[in-house]
Amino acid sequence: MGSRKKVHAFVRVRPTDDFAHEMIKYRDDNKTIDIHLKKDTRRGVVNNQQTDWSFKLDRVLHDASQDLVYETVAKDVVSQALNGFNGTIMCYGQTGAGKTYTMTGATENYKHRGILPRALQQVFRMIEERPTHAITVRVSYLEIYNESLFDLLSTLPYVGPSATPMTIVENPQGVFIKGLSVHLTSQEEDAFSLLFEGETNRIIASHTMNKNSSRSHCIFTIYVEARSRTLSDEKYVTSKINLVDLAGSERLGKSRSEGRVLKEATYINKSLSFLEQAIIALGDQKRDHIPFRQCKLTHALKDSLGGNCNMVLVTNIYGEAAQLEETLSSLRFASRMKLVTTEPAINEKYDAERMVKNLEKELALLKQELAIHDSLANRTLVNYDPMDEIQIAEINSQVRRYLEGTLEEIDIINLRQIQEVFNQFRMVLSQQEQEVESTLRRKYTLIDKNDYAAISAVQKAGLVDADGHLVGEPDGQGFGLGVAPFSVKPGKKSKSKKMFKEQVSSSARKEGASSPLSGKDLDVSTSKTQMILSSKDGDVKDMLVRDRETSNTEPLASDSPKEELRPPRPSTPPTKPVAFEDFKNERGSEINRIFKENKSILNERRKRASETTQRINAIKREIDMTKEALNLQKSLREKQGEYENKGLMIIDEEEFLLILKLKDLKKQYRTEHQDLRDLRAEVQYCQHLVDQCRHRLLTEFDIWYNESFFVPEDLQMALKPGGGIRPGMMPLNKIVSLGEDDQDRFGQLQQTTLPEGPDSVSFYNAKVKMEQKVTWGIWVSRKARPQGPQYWDTQDGPPHFRGRGGKRQPREIQSPRVSGYLLPTPEWHTVVVPQTLARCGHGQ
Numbered sequence: 001m002g003s004r005k006k007v008h009a010f011v012r013v014r015p016t017d018d019f020a021h022e023m024i025k026y027r028d029d030n031k032t033i034d035i036h037l038k039k040d041t042r043r044g045v046v047n048n049q050q051t052d053w054s055f056k057l058d059r060v061l062h063d064a065s066q067d068l069v070y071e072t073v074a075k076d077v078v079s080q081a082l083n084g085f086n087g088t089i090m091c092y093g094q095t096g097a098g099k100t101y102t103m104t105g106a107t108e109n110y111k112h113r114g115i116l117p118r119a120l121q122q123v124f125r126m127i128e129e130r131p132t133h134a135i136t137v138r139v140s141y142l143e144i145y146n147e148s149l150f151d152l153l154s155t156l157p158y159v160g161p162s163a164t165p166m167t168i169v170e171n172p173q174g175v176f177i178k179g180l181s182v183h184l185t186s187q188e189e190d191a192f193s194l195l196f197e198g199e200t201n202r203i204i205a206s207h208t209m210n211k212n213s214s215r216s217h218c219i220f221t222i223y224v225e226a227r228s229r230t231l232s233d234e235k236y237v238t239s240k241i242n243l244v245d246l247a248g249s250e251r252l253g254k255s256r257s258e259g260r261v262l263k264e265a266t267y268i269n270k271s272l273s274f275l276e277q278a279i280i281a282l283g284d285q286k287r288d289h290i291p292f293r294q295c296k297l298t299h300a301l302k303d304s305l306g307g308n309c310n311m312v313l314v315t316n317i318y319g320e321a322a323q324l325e326e327t328l329s330s331l332r333f334a335s336r337m338k339l340v341t342t343e344p345a346i347n348e349k350y351d352a353e354r355m356v357k358n359l360e361k362e363l364a365l366l367k368q369e370l371a372i373h374d375s376l377a378n379r380t381l382v383n384y385d386p387m388d389e390i391q392i393a394e395i396n397s398q399v400r401r402y403l404e405g406t407l408e409e410i411d412i413i414n415l416r417q418i419q420e421v422f423n424q425f426r427m428v429l430s431q432q433e434q435e436v437e438s439t440l441r442r443k444y445t446l447i448d449k450n451d452y453a454a455i456s457a458v459q460k461a462g463l464v465d466a467d468g469h470l471v472g473e474p475d476g477q478g479f480g481l482g483v484a485p486f487s488v489k490p491g492k493k494s495k496s497k498k499m500f501k502e503q504v505s506s507s508a509r510k511e512g513a514s515s516p517l518s519g520k521d522l523d524v525s526t527s528k529t530q531m532i533l534s535s536k537d538g539d540v541k542d543m544l545v546r547d548r549e550t551s552n553t554e555p556l557a558s559d560s561p562k563e564e565l566r567p568p569r570p571s572t573p574p575t576k577p578v579a580f581e582d583f584k585n586e587r588g589s590e591i592n593r594i595f596k597e598n599k600s601i602l603n604e605r606r607k608r609a610s611e612t613t614q615r616i617n618a619i620k621r622e623i624d625m626t627k628e629a630l631n632l633q634k635s636l637r638e639k640q641g642e643y644e645n646k647g648l649m650i651i652d653e654e655e656f657l658l659i660l661k662l663k664d665l666k667k668q669y670r671t672e673h674q675d676l677r678d679l680r681a682e683v684q685y686c687q688h689l690v691d692q693c694r695h696r697l698l699t700e701f702d703i704w705y706n707e708s709f710f711v712p713e714d715l716q717m718a719l720k721p722g723g724g725i726r727p728g729m730m731p732l733n734k735i736v737s738l739g740e741d742d743q744d745r746f747g748q749l750q751q752t753t754l755p756e757g758p759d760s761v762s763f764y765n766a767k768v769k770m771e772q773k774v775t776w777g778i779w780v781s782r783k784a785r786p787q788g789p790q791y792w793d794t795q796d797g798p799p800h801f802r803g804r805g806g807k808r809q810p811r812e813i814q815s816p817r818v819s820g821y822l823l824p825t826p827e828w829h830t831v832v833v834p835q836t837l838a839r840c841g842h843g844q
C-alpha cells in the first residue's frame, strides 16, 4: 500500500497439438519466453533481419487449467478489492487466442468457467467470511464496439439514472459511464444470472446487429462497498474490479478487408494503438500527461489503467508457427505493459450521516463533561448554547454601559459570551464613529487635503494661509468663525451678577485649559482632512464654490466701514469668508485692529523670549567652560604645592581672573533668567488677550452676519442700538421665526431669555444708549497678575494694557455688553465692570 508496483503481465498459450517447439521456447524460470524466427530466405544472402527475441514476464501459463490461471492471475487482485483497492484484469491477444475463454470461460461447463464467474464467487465467499462488514456488490457490463457504448445488461429491469446515449463522465471520484446500468447483487447466483444475461446479449447482438463479438471490447465491472458494522466507524471503502476482454489485436491485411470488416479493423486498430500509447505513457515516469481521452476504451478505463490500481494483463497467444508474427506483436505489448508502474491505494470515504451522528454524540458527552466541571468549580447554570437576540441585546447594553463608565466590568461567562462582547464592542465603536462623523459634518465643512481646488479657494477667501493654517494664527492655531462656546451662547446667560462671577472664576479655575474653540484642536496640518469651521448652517466649501461662480457678476459687500453706506441687502447672503472680510473693514475694524496689534506684540514677546533663552544657554555654556578651566587651575596648583598666608590660600592671577569671570557670568545668568521668567509671564498673558480678541472678533462677526443677512428688516430697527433688543441676546432662529402673530410670545420670550428677567430690558436699553460715553473701571485680581506694575488706560475708548515701563502692550477688549454673553475664558481673574453698571446696579 502506497508503494509503487509493476503491472503483472502473464502469457497464456492456447493449447495445441501443433506447438512450434523450435520457435517458442520457455525457460526454466517459467517467466521467460524465447521466440526464434527462421530467416526469410526470400530476403537474399545479406539479411539483417532480427530472428530472436526474449520476453520476461511474470509467468508463462502453458497448458494451464482455468483454476490455475485464476489462482495465478486474479485471486490477489480480487481479495485486495475487498480492502478498498481497485483492480483491473485485462486479456489481450489475437482473435481465437483464448481471451474470452480466459475471461468468461465456457459458460456451459462449470469446470471451465473463467476469471469472471470465479471472481464473483470469491467476492461472495469473502463477504461471508467478513461478518463485521456490510458489503454491497454491484455489477455492470459494458461493450465498446466501433467506438459506441453498449450496455450488455440493459435488458434487465434497472432502477437508477438512465441516459441515452451513454457518455463517459469524469468527476473527482473518478470515471463513470453515465447511462450504464449498475445492478445490485446480493448473492452469487444473482451475479451469475447477470453475467449470463450479458453474455447472451453479447451473442444475440452479434447476430441481430451483425456484430462480430471478437471485434468488440467488453468490460465487466464489479463494484464493492464495504462498511464496518461498528456504528462508530464512519469510514468505509469502495473499490471496483474491471475485467476487460479486449477485441482481437491482429492486424488485418488491407487486401482482405473491406466494408464492415475494414471499419471494425480501423476502430480496433485505433483503440488498441491508443491503449498502447497510454500504456507507453504510463510506463514513462517522465510523462505527466497520459492520453486517455483519445478513444472510448482508454477513457472508460482511465482510472483503471495504472493509477492506484492493482493491474494484471493476460496476453493470450497461439502456439502455432503460423501465428508467430501476431504472437510476437502480443508479447511486445505485454513487455511494454510490464514497464508500467501503479501505486495502489485504498479508496477511503466518509459516511457524512454517520459522522454527524458521531459528532452529535461526542458533543453531548462533552457538554456533560463541561457541566461536571462547572459544578466542581461552583459555576452554576452556565449556558453554552448559541446566544439568542435577547442575550445579544443584553451584551450590547453591557458594553455601552461599560463604555459610559456606569458598569465597572463585564463578567466573563464563557467563550461564546467573550466573543459576543468583542463583537458588540466592534459594533458600538463603528456606530460611534459614524455618529461623530455625521456630527462633524453637520457642524463643519470637511475639505479633503488632496482637493487642491477647494483648498486654494479657501486660501483665496483668506481662511487658510499657504501652509494650510487657519488665518489669524502666527503658530498654526486655527480659529473658528461664528461659533461661540456653549457657556456664552445666547440663552445660556447667567441670571445674576453673582452667577456671572461664579462663571468667571470657574472658568478661571481650569487653568491652562483652552477654550473649546481656540482652534488648537483643529490643527489643519495634522489632520487628514482640513477642517474649516463655519456656522451651524454654513457649508464653507459650498459657499466658496458659489462664491467663485458669482464673484464676477455679483459685487462683493461694500468695503465701506460705515454701516449706513452698505448697499441694500443682497437676495443671497455673501459667503461667510467674504462677509468676514467685509466685517473686518466695518463694524469689526476696531476689534480687528486691536487683535492684529496684540498678535504682533505677542510675536515680538515670543521672539524676545526665545532670544533670551539663547543668551541664557550661551551664558550657561561659558559658565561650564570657566568652571572647567578653574578646576584645571586648581588641580595644577595642588600638584605644584599650595601656599598659604595667614590661613588664606594664595592663588595666581589667572585663577583669580577666572573666579571673577565666573562670578560675573553667574550674575548675568540670574538677570537673564529673571528676564525670561517675566517674558514668559508676559507671553502667557498676551496669548490670553489674543485668544480673547479672536473670540470676540468671531462672535461679533456672527452677530453682525446674522443681523445683516438673516434678521427680518422690521426687526432690524429693534436690534439697532437703542432699538430695544440687542442682537445676540436671544437665539437667531427664535428671532427669524417670529411672525406678527408671535409678538405676544416674543414678549414672553424676552422675559425668559433675557438674563435678568423682563426688568432687564429697560436696563439694557439704557445701557446701550450710554455706550459711547461709558467710562470703564477695571479690577484685576492681584494674585494672578503678571510680574511687575501694570498700567491701564481707561481714557481712550476701550481699555488696553499699557504694560510695564511704558512699553507698547496688548490691549484687552471689553465687551460693551456685560450681560455675561461674550465672556472670555481668562487664565486669570479679569473682571471688567462698566462704572455705569456699578452705578445703576441691576434690576433697575
Ligand code: ADP
Residues within 6 Å of the ligand: 013, 014, 015, 093, 094, 095, 096, 097, 098, 099, 100, 101, 102, 106, 214, 248, 316
Ligand atoms: P478469443 O476470445 O481470444 O477470440 P476464444 O476465447 O473465443 O478466443 O477462443 C477460441 C476458441 O478456443 C474457443 O472455442 C475456446 O473454447 C478455445 N480455447 C481457447 N483457449 C482455450 C484453452 N486454454 N483451453 C481450451 N480451449 C480453449
Ligand code: MG
Residues within 6 Å of the ligand: 096, 099, 100, 101, 213, 214, 245
Ligand atoms: Mg473473444
